[in-house]
Amino acid sequence: MLQDIRDRATSWVAYIIIGLLILSFAMWGIQEYFGGGGAAPVATINGNEITLPAFNQQVQQRKQTLQSILGANYQQQYPDESIVRKQVIKDMVRTELLRQEVGDAGFRISDASLIKRIQEIPQFQKDGKFDPEQYKRILEAQRYNQAQFENELREQDKLRQFESSLASSSFIPKAELQRFQKIAEQTRDFKYAVVTVKPETITVSDAEIDAYYNDNKQAYKTPEQVKLAYVELKEEDLADSISISDADAEAIYNSQSERYRTPELRKTRHIMFKVPSELDADAIEWDMAIEKAEGMITQLEGGASFAELAEKNSDDTLSAQKGGEMGFIASGDFTSKALEDALFSLDIGGYSKPIRTEQGVQIIQLDEIQASEQKPFADVREQIINERKGQLAQERFIEVADEIANLLVEQPDDLLEVSESFDLEIKQTGLLTAANNDGIFAYPKVKTLAFSEDVLTENLNSDLIEVADGHVIAIRLLEHKPSEQKPVSAVKEEVKNLVTISKAAQETSEHGRNLFVKMQNGASMESIASENSLEVVSHGAIRRDDNRVPQSLSQHVFSMPKPAEGDRVVDGLAQADGSFALIELNKVTPGSEELDDATYQQLSQRVNYGRREFSAVIDAIQEGGEVIIFEDQVADPDQ
Amino acid sequence: MAEYETEEQQVEALKDWWKQNGMAVVGGAVLGISALVGWRGWNWYQEKQATEASDIFAVVQEAANKNDTTALQKQTNILRDNYASTPYAPLAILHQAKNQIEQGENAAAEESLRWVLKNSKQDTVQNVARLRLARLLLADNKVDEAQAMVNSGMTDAYASLTNEIRGDIFVAKGEIEQAKEAYDQAMQAASGAGVEYLQLKRNDLGS
Numbered sequence: 133m134l135q136d137i138r139d140r141a142t143s144w145v146a147y148i149i150i151g152l153l154i155l156s157f158a159m160w161g162i163q164e165y166f167g168g169g170g171a172a173p174v175a176t177i178n179g180n181e182i183t184l185p186a187f188n189q190q191v192q193q194r195k196q197t198l199q200s201i202l203g204a205n206y207q208q209q210y211p212d213e214s215i216v217r218k219q220v221i222k223d224m225v226r227t228e229l230l231r232q233e234v235g236d237a238g239f240r241i242s243d244a245s246l247i248k249r250i251q252e253i254p255q256f257q258k259d260g261k262f263d264p265e266q267y268k269r270i271l272e273a274q275r276y277n278q279a280q281f282e283n284e285l286r287e288q289d290k291l292r293q294f295e296s297s298l299a300s301s302s303f304i305p306k307a308e309l310q311r312f313q314k315i316a317e318q319t320r321d322f323k324y325a326v327v328t329v330k331p332e333t334i335t336v337s338d339a340e341i342d343a344y345y346n347d348n349k350q351a352y353k354t355p356e357q358v359k360l361a362y363v364e365l366k367e368e369d370l371a372d373s374i375s376i377s378d379a380d381a382e383a384i385y386n387s388q389s390e391r392y393r394t395p396e397l398r399k400t401r402h403i404m405f406k407v408p409s410e411l412d413a414d415a416i417e418w419d420m421a422i423e424k425a426e427g428m429i430t431q432l433e434g435g436a437s438f439a440e441l442a443e444k445n446s447d448d449t450l451s452a453q454k455g456g457e458m459g460f461i462a463s464g465d466f467t468s469k470a471l472e473d474a475l476f477s478l479d480i481g482g483y484s485k486p487i488r489t490e491q492g493v494q495i496i497q498l499d500e501i502q503a504s505e506q507k508p509f510a511d512v513r514e515q516i517i518n519e520r521k522g523q524l525a526q527e528r529f530i531e532v533a534d535e536i537a538n539l540l541v542e543q544p545d546d547l548l549e550v551s552e553s554f555d556l557e558i559k560q561t562g563l564l565t566a567a568n569n570d571g572i573f574a575y576p577k578v579k580t581l582a583f584s585e586d587v588l589t590e591n592l593n594s595d596l597i598e599v600a601d602g603h604v605i606a607i608r609l610l611e612h613k614p615s616e617q618k619p620v621s622a623v624k625e626e627v628k629n630l631v632t633i634s635k636a637a638q639e640t641s642e643h644g645r646n647l648f649v650k651m652q653n654g655a656s657m658e659s660i661a662s663e664n665s666l667e668v669v670s671h672g673a674i675r676r677d678d679n680r681v682p683q684s685l686s687q688h689v690f691s692m693p694k695p696a697e698g699d700r701v702v703d704g705l706a707q708a709d710g711s712f713a714l715i716e717l718n719k720v721t722p723g724s725e726e727l728d729d730a731t732y733q734q735l736s737q738r739v740n741y742g743r744r745e746f747s748a749v750i751d752a753i754q755e756g757g758e759v760i761i762f763e764d765q766v767a768d769p770d771q
Numbered sequence: 772m773a774e775y776e777t778e779e780q781q782v783e784a785l786k787d788w789w790k791q792n793g794m795a796v797v798g799g800a801v802l803g804i805s806a807l808v809g810w811r812g813w814n815w816y817q818e819k820q821a822t823e824a825s826d827i828f829a830v831v832q833e834a835a836n837k838n839d840t841t842a843l844q845k846q847t848n849i850l851r852d853n854y855a856s857t858p859y860a861p862l863a864i865l866h867q868a869k870n871q872i873e874q875g876e877n878a879a880a881e882e883s884l885r886w887v888l889k890n891s892k893q894d895t896v897q898n899v900a901r902l903r904l905a906r907l908l909l910a911d912n913k914v915d916e917a918q919a920m921v922n923s924g925m926t927d928a929y930a931s932l933t934n935e936i937r938g939d940i941f942v943a944k945g946e947i948e949q950a951k952e953a954y955d956q957a958m959q960a961a962s963g964a965g966v967e968y969l970q971l972k973r974n975d976l977g978s
């Protein structure tokens with residue numbers, strides 16, 4: 133059949149087939165045949181996949197951010213990756229859902245607005261102006277491809293349009309704000325008296341102590357403790373023991389001499405006629421710029437000075453002041469290939485034709501060449517030795533770690549063999565509990581293994597644990613102190629104090645409640661206070677944020693029912709310190725209804741439904757979407 | 772497929788087939804291609820509308836930030852008149868509604884929100900407009916209309932906000948016990964921040 137097609141390749145059949153193929157590619161684009169495939173996803177959201185590599189990349193980024201914020205506390209707060217991974221997948225799902233919502237709804241970002249956005253990012257600016265070279269360099273350093281980066285920005289901007297417009301268009305009607313002010317600025321007239329705790333009046337019997345101890349035996353145990361022997365291997369220690377002779381270093385220097393050269397630098401001037409980058413490639417502005425540039429060439433041919441022309445005409449005003457000087461340029465510094473090719477084919481003093489670049493039309497002149505130079509061996513000796521040491525240490529580390537790991541299994545009953553074979557010191561820890569984070573217990577993996585069955589019960593060597601890059605540890609048990617019950621005699625004082633406090637609080641509360649009942653039955657607060665030598669506190673009309681009254685008490689008073697005119701409402705409140713407050717509320721006065729413009733603005737910031745509305749929107753999208761998360765993919769691969 | 776003895780026969784058969792069906796094939800192809808071109812053209816037009824609307828919307832947002840009522844109104848009108856099928860028209864009008872409220876033009880704001888409710892293609896935006904409309908109607912003492920707003924088709928995701936408005940409606944009617952219950956449900960369904968005012972309203976009714 134194929135042979136037939138080939139034979140008839142000139143016939144009409146072939147034309148039709150080829151025509152159809154061309155059409156189909158033109159219509160759909162070839163890329164659609166190469167999408168997808170590969171590993172199992174971490175989640176699917178309405179059919180869209182979050183792939184494992186994309187997920188892992190986000191996890192790494194999040195970890196780095198957290199580490200830089202939390203520093204040493206990172207290990208404590210995130211003992212293993214699983215918490216980070218769960219947060220990340222949650223956020224990624226949320227973002228994907230929102231992305232689909234705005235995509236389906238038809239949100240779009242124009243090229244012009246994307247360009248403006250990129251040019252406003254300070255990291256891409258040099259001397260306060262957008263610098264395309266810098267933009268490209270930073271993206272490369274972050275291993276971003278430009279199209280991908282710009283696409284992500286677009287997506288972000290769409291989400292931002294949606295989120296910010298919903299959140300910031302939220303409003304509160306004026307009548308509603310008046311109601312808020314009436315409640316928020318409300319004052320209450322009340323008085324209160326506090327029945328305090330008196331532990332000094334409490335006696336506690338031994339029987340009570342025993343009873344409490346027996347009910348709370350768990351609290352009076354010594355923690356389980358282990359003492360460990362361990363060996364550790366660090367790559368940096370291996371590096372110290374490796375020595376590289378000058379002869380070796382020189383051999384490396386000679387074999388890779390091209391690595392140790394300074395680049396050739398070309399001192400360059402330019403004249404630039406800018407063309408706004410959002411314009412189409414065939415816009416009239418391009419022709420105008422080229423015409424201007426041709427004019428420059430004519431003047432140069434007539435003997436004009438490049439520097440003077442640059443100063444008078446170049447749109448790159450910064451360099452224009454210095455006669456168009458751009459400084460020394462190395463190969464690869466220019467984004468434009470045409471510009472680079474031109475520069476590196478010029479002779480000193482020569483200038484280029486007008487060249488179209490991303491920013492406009494440019495003419496360059498070569499002023500001076502600083503030739504590439506071989507750095508002398510003495511200058512790079514140190515660097516070569518260190519690099520080589522690092523290399524060898526890394527190779528050696530991998531080898532040795534591998535051998536140690538094997539030996540730990542082959543000789544599982546002591547660390548001596550490992551210690552002798554690799555000249556590693558056997559170190560010891562003190563007695564450590566699971567709550568301890570000292571020494572090697574700073575590494576959560578070590579801690580987990582220390583209390584594992586193999587180490588604790590079977591008394592075997594642990595596996596080799598990689599606690600950090602280039603750092604491994606193996607442990608075994610020296611001593612195990614199981615958890616023990618402390619006898620009651622050892623904790624008697626401690627228990628007695630606890631029992632005293634709880635009895636005192638109970639008595640106070642009972643006493644307080646009795647007094648409260650008397651008040652409910654009509655007794656006045658003053659008579660109760662004088663009978664029980666309590667102090668009545670009153671500050672008249674109090675706002676809810678008045679700090680003369682303890683906050684928890686004031687909160688309680690402001691949620692009590694309102695008394696009728698001339699009447700009172702009484703209440704009792706058991707407080708956190710064991711004391712009991714008797715309260716009498718006499719009057720509630722609403723805040724003012726008057727709202728001036730300033731207050732109106734300020735209050736509508738304070739009572740803002742925007743955030744809550746947007747978070748409801750996210751929940752709603754989540755409700756309506758089909759989200760599948762594959763927990764086994766989310767789970768930490770090391771655990 | 773039938774067997775042919777020689778290649779010549781095969782070619783003959785093909786030619787015959789083409790004579791009979793050639794027109795249909797060509798016609799079908801032309802039809803298919805023009806449908807594709809039409810579809811692509813339609814998509815292109817939609818894209819163009821959306822990106823233009825997006826740029827105008829940026830101006831709306833800026834005007835809203837600066838409280839520039841004239842600019843806000845002008846750009847919003849452009850979006851409503853020429854770009855009503857894009858998601859940007861309803862969002863711009865949400866900004867306009869806020870501006871109208873601040874100018875004390877409650878009736879105009881009500882009309883704006885009703886436009887969003889009717890014209891937005893996003894359920895989410897419709898529901899947000901519904902919540903805002905309910906609050907506005909209540910503030911203007913149109914209690915029954917407000918009630919109808921929050922009774923219609925809101926999902927669980929909006930439970931905290933709808934229950935808060937139901938609580939407000941009960942308070943307006945003087946039904947304090949029901950109001951407490953509605954506020955409590957609103958607190959329970961709330962996912963965290965922004966509930967200061969809700970908590971105040973609830974506490975003010977007494978425990």
